Amino acid sequence: MGQQGKVETYKERVSIDEENKTIHLTALEGTDCLEFYKSYNLIFQIIPKGETKVVKITIGYEKRNKDVSDPQKYLNYLINLFKDVDSKLVQA
Structure with missing residues (x-):
């Protein structure tokens, strides 16, 4: 994710409902x-x-300052990821 060719990582807490x-x-x-x-x-x-089933993706965030852009690159990454998963599932 991130700039092209740059890998980003982060630790996360996962909760399932x-x-x-x-x-x-x-x-x-x-x-x-x-x-x-x-x-x-x-x-x-x-x-x-x-x-069928649909996946709704919601991104909640708080910018550090007003000059920070919305996290569109992360949303685009997730959309592409789910498109790839969907195409693999359709092929199966």
Whole structure:
């Protein structure tokens, strides 16, 4: 993730809510992510849609200052990741 060719890592706390079919990831330590954001949280929710399921991705964050951009690169990464997973599942 991050700039092209640059790997970013961070430690996260994971909590799972089976009843609501959600996974919460909260960044605890990391490289660029927490350099720019005071807090960074991902929520994945599985939503049944007929015979299929949809994944809703929510990114919660607080910028360190007003000059920091929205975390669009992280959202784009996640969208591409899920597209790749989806294409592999369809092939199976």
